[in-house]
Amino acid sequence: MKDQCSFVFSEELLNYKFSSHHPFNQFRLKLTVDLLNKMNALNPEHIIPPRMATDEELALIHDQSYIEAVKKAGYGQLPNGIAENYGLGTEDTPIFPNMHEASALLVGGTLTAVDEVMSGRARHAVNLGGGLHHGFRGKASGFCIYNDSSVAIKYIQEKYNARVLYVDTDAHHGDGVQWSFYDDPKVCTLSIHETGRYLFPGTGNINERGQGSGYGYSFNIPVDAFTEDESWLNAYSQAIKEVADFFKPDVILTQNGADSHYYDPLTHLSATMKIYREIPKLAHEIAHQYCNGRWIAVGGGGYDIWRVVPRAWAHIWLEMTENSNCYGSLPEEWVERWQKEAPVQLPREWDDPENLYTPIPRKAEITEKNLLTLEKALYPIRNHQKSESV
Template sequence: MSKNAVYVFHENELQYRFNDTHPFDPERLLMTRDLLDKIGALDPSQIRKPRMATEEEILLVHTPEYVNEVKALSEPEPTAQALADSERFGLDTEDTPYFTGMHDITRQVAGGSIVASDIVMTGQADHALHLGGGLHHALPNKGAGFCVYNDASVAIAYIRKKYDVKVLYVDTDVHHGDGVQWSFYHDPNVCTLSFHETGKYLFPGTGAANERGEGEGYGMCINVPVEPYTEDDSWMEGFNEAMERVVRFFKPDIIISQHGCDAHALDPLAHVHCSTRIYLEMPKTIHQLAHQYCGGRWVALGGGGYDIWRVVPRAWSFLWLTMIEHPLLERMKREPRLALPETWLSEWTKRSPLELPHTWLDAAHDWTPMPRRKEITEINRKTREISLMYVPK
C-alpha cells in the first residue's frame, strides 16, 4: 500500500469561528497539527494550502439566494433587509449565527476540500486529509448545525462534474449527515452512508433507516442509526459490516469520509459511549477498502467533536497516522497504554481547562459497562438489518 498522502491546512481556516463561547472551536485544528508535529509524523512537504472556492463552485450545491444572503450577512454592518431575512436562511440561530467575513472564510473551507479532491483524483497522492472541512449540515438554501457552506457536498458535486466518477460518502459523525444526504438524494452515482446516533433524541432528527433515496437514487442512501449509550464493540460491528457490504455493492471510484469525533463518551453534545478505539479502527477499515476497490483514492474531512482537549487531537491524529501507515499504529497494538508525547502534554496542559489524557488510547476496559449493553447491541443489530436490507451480503 502507498504511503503517499497530503495534509490540507492553512491557519486562515481558524477564522471559521462563530464567537468565543461557541462549541465549534477551531483551536482543535492547531492541537491536532501540533500533536502530529511533536511525534514527527507531519513533514512540511506533505502540507498543501487550501484555495478559496469560486462562487460558481459553491453554486454547484447552494442556491443563489442563499449565497447572496451569506454575502450580505458577512458585511461588518449588514443591511436591515439582510437581517430581516437571516431567520429564513438559518443564520440567526444560537447554533449557526452569522459572523463578519463568513462568506470568504467558508469559501476557503470549501476550497480546501476541493483541493484535497483534485489532488487525489489527479493521482498526486492516494489520500488527502482536510480536517478543516466536514461541514455536513448546511442545506442548499439554509445554514444549520454550525455549518454555513457544505464543503463535503461542494467537493462531491465538483468531483461529479469534473471527473464523472462514482463517489461514496461515508459519515461517521454522531449527528446524521443530513445536508450531504439531501443534496444527492436523487443521484445514483453518489452513495451516502451515515453512522450516527438515532435522530429520535439528537439533532438533526433525521437519518432513519427508511431514508433510502428517491427516483434513480433509490437505494443509494444508507443510514445506520445506533441507540444512545452504544459502546465500541457494537459501533464497530455495525461499521465494519456496513462498509464491507456497501463498498462491494456500490464499487465507488473514490471515498469521501467525514470524521466528526463526537461519538466519544466525553463529548458533551451527544449520548453515544465510545472510546478512542473506534477512531483508531474506522480509518483502518476505510483505508483497506479504498485500496481494495478505489485504487487507494480516499479524501477524509473533519467534522464535529466538542471535547477539543481530551478527544479531538487524538482521534484526528489516528486518521493521518493511518493514511501514512505510521509505525506508531503497530506500537499501539503491542502497547495499548502508549503515552502521548510529554512535549505536547506540557504545551497544552497550560491552556486546557481540563486534565488531559496521558495515553493515545482510553482504558475503556476499566469503564463501567452500560447497564443495557446487551439490549442496545441487539437493537442496533435489528436496525442495521433494516438499513442494509437492499445491500447484498
C-alpha cells in the same frame, strides 16, 4: 511503498469562528497539527494550503441568493429578519465578520484535497477543516454555513466523472449531503449516527433510502444512545464493507466527526478511542480494494477539543501515511504545552483507560437493538444477493 499523502492546512482555517464560547471550535485543528508535529509525523512537504472556493463552485450546490446573503451577513449588511430565513444569526449559526470568506476557504480546502487525489498527485488527502455536513442548498444549519462535502462530490462528478461513496461517522446524521444526492444513483451515502430520537437533526432513519433513480443508494444506521465500541464497530465494519461491495465506487470521501466519544458534551454515545483507530483503517482498506487508493477525508463534529479530537483526527493521518507510532504515551512535549491552557486534564496515552465510565446497564439490549437496525439497513443489499444466488 507508502502512498503519497497530502494534508490540507493553514491557520486561516481557524477564522471559521462563531464566538469564543460557541461549541464549534476550530482551535482543535491547531491542537491536532501540533500533536502530529510533536511526534514528527507531519513533514512540511505534506502540507498543502487551502484555496478559496469560487462562487461558481459554491453554486454547484448552494443557491446564488444564499451565497449573496452569507456575504452580506459577514459585512453586517443583512437584516435580522432576512438572515433568519437563511438559517443565519441563530444560536447554532451566529453571524460573524467575513463569514463567507472563512466558509469558502473550508470548502476550497476540501476541493484542494479532491484535486490532489483525483489528479493523481496524492493517493490520499485530508482536510480536517471540512466536514460541514448539515449545510443545505439555501440555508445554514447545525454550525454549517456551506456544505463542503456536497460541493466536493458535485465537483468530482463534473470534473472527474467519478462515482463517489460518502461515508459519514459523525454522531449527527449527515443530512445535508444525503439530501443533496438523494435522487442520484452515482453517489452512495452511508451515515452511522446516534438515533435522531434524541439528537439533532432528527433525521437518518433506516427507511431514508433515496428517491427516484437514487432509491437504494442512501444507507442509514441510527445506533441507540449509549452504544459502546463493540456494537458501534460491528455496525460500521459490516456496513462499509457491504455497501462498498454493492456500489463499487471510484473514490471514497469520509466525514470523520469525532463526537461519538463518551466525553463529547453534545451527544449520548459511549465510544472510546478504539473506534477512532478502526474508522480510518477500514476506510483505507476499502479505498485500496475498490478505488485504487483514492481516499479523501474531512473533519466534522467533535466538541471535546482537548481530550478527544486531536487523538481521533491524528489517527486519520497516521493511517494514511502508514505510521504505527500511535501506541502508548502521547508526546510529553504536547501534553505539557497545552495542559496550561486546557480546562480539563489532558490524556497522556493514545488509548482510553478500560474503566473510562461506569458499565452501561442496558448493554445487551442496546447491542441487540443495533443488530436489528443494521439488518434492516442492509436488507436491500443482502436480499438482492440472496435472490441472485438462487
